[in-house]
Amino acid sequence: MFRMLADYLRLMRAGVTLARHDVILPPEYANRLPLPARAFGGFLRAFTGKSKKRPGERLASALESLGPAYIKLGQFLATRPDVFGVETTTDLSRLKDKLPPFSQKAARAQLDAEFGAEKSAALFPDLSEPIAAASIAQVHRMSLGGKDFAVKVLRPGVETKILNELRAMRRAASTIETVDRASKRMEPRAFVETVATSMVKELDLRLEAGGAAEFRELTEKEGHFHVPEVDWERSGKSILTTEWVAGTPLTDTVALAARKFDRKDLARRVTQGFLEAAIHHGVFHADMHEGNMIFADDGRLFLVDFGIVGRIGMAERRFLAEILHGFIRRDYKRVAEVHFEAGYVPPDRSVGDFAQALRSVGEPIHGKSASDVSMGRLLLQLLDFTHTFGMHLRPELVLLQKTMVQVEGVARNLDPEHNIWDAAKPIVEEWIGREFGPTGLARQAGSILKDLSQRSTRLPDMLDRLEVVLAANASHVQQSEPQRLPGFLYRPVTTLLVSAITLTGSVFAAMALYHWLFA
DSSP states (O other), X not given: OHHHHHHHHHHHHHHHHHHHTTOSSOGGGGGGSOHHHHHHHHHHHHHHOOOSSOHHHHHHHHHHHHOHHHHXXXXXXXXXXXXHOHHHHHHHTTOOOBOOOOOHHHHHHHHHHHHOHHHHHHHOSOOOSOSEEBXXXXXXXXXXXXXXXXXXXXXXXXXXXXXXXXXXXXXXXXXXXXXXXXXXXXXXXXXXXXXXXXXXXXXXXXXXXXXXXXXXXHHHHHOSOBOOOBOGGGOOSSEEEEEOOOEEETTOHHHHHHSOOOHHHHHHHHHHHHHIIIIIISEEESOOSGGGEEEETTSOEEEOOOSOEEEOOHHHHHHHHHHHHHHHHTOHHHHHHHHHHTTSSOTTSOHHHHHHHHHHHHGGGTTSOGGGOOHHHHHXXXXXXXXXXXXXXXXXXXXXXXXXXXXXXXXXXXXXXXXXXXXXXXXXXXXXXXXXXXXXXXXXXHHHHHHHHHHXXXXXXXXXXXXXXXXXXXXXXXXXXXXXXXXXXXXXXXXXXXXXXXHHHHHHHHHHHHHHHHO
16 A cells, blocks of 8 residues: 555656646647646646747656656657657657766765675775766776776666656556556557566666677677677676777767768668667667767777667567568568568458558658668658557567667768668678578478477377376266267367377478478
């Protein structure tokens, strides 16, 4: 009961803040609202006054004032143009989580709590004033043994604050789904859970260290990005230490303008590096804004801050690759079929109608200059059709969509003429050729054979269960109806029979397929 009251008090505080920024029932949407809602909106504005900012700008300001959990929520809301519109989500995508730094004394206290006072003094003998401070942690510089390190320190008390706010958000999402059945299509609870999962991971810097180390291995093979090496001895739950990167953050436009480098090549690296990781490996840096990219003095492009790492399975990778490939080739029917095959569009809708809608999105971009073509805008327009075709939110794609929009923004800032389609084409075509060519099909066949082999080991157990069910039936059935199964036994017996027959047939089919491919 106490937690519930605390949650609603937090939500009331958030509501007051939103009302103060004229976000609740904004006048821009008054003509779409019923009379009582318009009247209530006017009543609120009588106390808060009118603002000249757009609704998205006002919402961004309100969320910034509410703290880190709401800032992250706003960044995720920026991925839902199907709910808030393109203009509002564009304004929300500019949300920053830069905050004033906490004291050097508090940073030292965090180090002592993590490693113990004596050990932390030996591991961190020198610590600069904060170099950068965000909503969850801040970064210090340290020199030791002729090397420079970046030391990331979690904000004191931030974990408790964020977990409390997330609990209140979950309660709000549950209430919305209960009160408004139509909201279930937008999956508010699943959406909040996606936000919460990513934020909880950010509160444990050991997970960030693991993500950074994993990406370092991948980038050494691909070469588009580089990742600072983790100092595991000086890292823990609330502390992350990595090598220092000497270079220019992509947020420093003045310093970048003073350097001579190939902007087109750097923009291409940003796009292809993201797609290479996402499509080829199923993992990607899920917060790829300029502040997390450093252009090193030696020309390498470094990624930092792996608090959010996105992962997508083979089905989602195929979905992404085929959609990009379909739009590049203008094969809208195939793009539509991929949506249906993935289950993103209900089966009772028309493939042809959906292909027609996709054509209305894709055709306007062909034949235009690169500066007029936006993958991000295309994704936003695709989401405009979610209501028309009854599409539900897919939580596993929220991070991917958000990051794709971020990546394009970074690339375009570096090179306004950057053509994201040209950059994507070789990555997508290479993956499709590899996965659906002869080698890929043989690898998939091997995977199927392995799966069937594992399933075949369960066949004796299934037959034993079938025998037990038949024996139980034989002992209960009456002599007058010896061939008839009771209704409560008919379904399990049928299921077991079908499963056993199917599995046996699959094993023989797999053996024949293996002989045909490899004999």
